[in-house]
Amino acid sequence: ELSRKGITTDYRRSLLRRLLEAKDIVRVIEVHSGLSALVAENAKHLENTDVRVFDAFWSSSLTDSTVRGRPDIEVVDTGARLSVIRDVCEVTTTPIIYDGDTGGSIDNIPFLIYELESHGVSAVVIEDKVGAKRNSLLGTKAKQQQASIEVFCEKIAAAKAAQIGHDFMFFARIESLILERGADDAMARAEAYLAAGSDGIMIHSCKTEPDEILEFTRKFREKGYMQPVIAVPSTYNTVREAELQKAGVSIVIYANQLLRAAYPAMVKVAETILRDTNSYEACKETMSISEILELIPPR
Numbered sequence: 001e002l003s004r005k006g007i008t009t010d011y012r013r014s015l016l017r018r019l020l021e022a023k024d025i026v027r028v029i030e031v032h033s034g035l036s037a038l039v040a041e042n043a044k045h046l047e048n049t050d051v052r053v054f055d056a057f058w059s060s061s062l063t064d065s066t067v068r069g070r071p072d073i074e075v076v077d078t079g080a081r082l083s084v085i086r087d088v089c090e091v092t093t094t095p096i097i098y099d100g101d102t103g104g105s106i107d108n109i110p111f112l113i114y115e116l117e118s119h120g121v122s123a124v125v126i127e128d129k130v131g132a133k134r135n136s137l138l139g140t141k142a143k144q145q146q147a148s149i150e151v152f153c154e155k156i157a158a159a160k161a162a163q164i165g166h167d168f169m170f171f172a173r174i175e176s177l178i179l180e181r182g183a184d185d186a187m188a189r190a191e192a193y194l195a196a197g198s199d200g201i202m203i204h205s206c207k208t209e210p211d212e213i214l215e216f217t218r219k220f221r222e223k224g225y226m227q228p229v230i231a232v233p234s235t236y237n238t239v240r241e242a243e244l245q246k247a248g249v250s251i252v253i254y255a256n257q258l259l260r261a262a263y264p265a266m267v268k269v270a271e272t273i274l275r276d277t278n279s280y281e282a283c284k285e286t287m288s289i290s291e292i293l294e295l296i297p298p299r
Helices: 009-022 034-042 061-066 078-091 109-118 136-141 149-162 182-195 211-222 241-247 257-276 281-285 289-295
Strands: 026-031 045-047 050-052 056-059 096-099 123-127 169-174 200-203 229-231 251-254
Touching: 009 026, 009 056, 026 034, 026 257, 034 078, 034 257, 056 078, 056 251, 061 078, 061 257, 078 096, 078 109, 109 123, 109 149, 123 149, 149 169, 149 182, 169 182, 182 200, 182 211, 200 211, 211 229, 211 241, 257 281
Parallel strands: 026 056, 026 251, 056 096, 096 123, 123 169, 169 200, 200 229, 229 251
Antiparallel strands: 045 050
């Protein structure tokens, strides 16, 4: 009923805080269009009495760029990315976390926060890097520069000062592990960022094992910090949600899997049509027209 009628921007914006209060771990998946958002919102898995769903959406700068055939270097402007947010909001009721990359200059931050908050987005994640955008999963293979603690704290303060309501959240994304600066640097930054007003922390890693993420999160909790921690297991993807939750992770984001699944499927269908010079065999790999019409009926 809620999905059919839709919800207000104010209510959607408040949902992430409610989920964090109600759940041991909040499960988030990337969406890059209204269609992918419908897929994510309708996905369910029943196991005994447990019904698993995706609690929130991740608006990824990587997939927003890739779906447009652009590199992930902040070349897609905020207006274009907000058009995707609007498409998603029109057909779903799930809360949204926005990947804000570096957030731009400190002068741009208030405008970004205003736009996101007014669109009903629940949270933004800003990374503590400066200079030309390079995807974090490149690690030290790409030249990446981390902001000083003082400069990034100023950006956090500017973001929180621009916020209008209580519900919107700011997460500081720490790149220390990506840049191989170690857990001590990551912890010092986490403490400073929280003191500057960040509502929570995203700790990122490009290692294939989750050890440094689990170690950081355990130490963070042992210090008594209760703020939410986000983990993004893109490379260390064998770790289970239960293990992350036990270590103290509050939010797990599956940050790019839906678009990564769509690309090989499209390639296969295109190549099958070229091989067969008709679309009959390719139909085995596609949904039917009637299924499309049923998925998105007129209101």
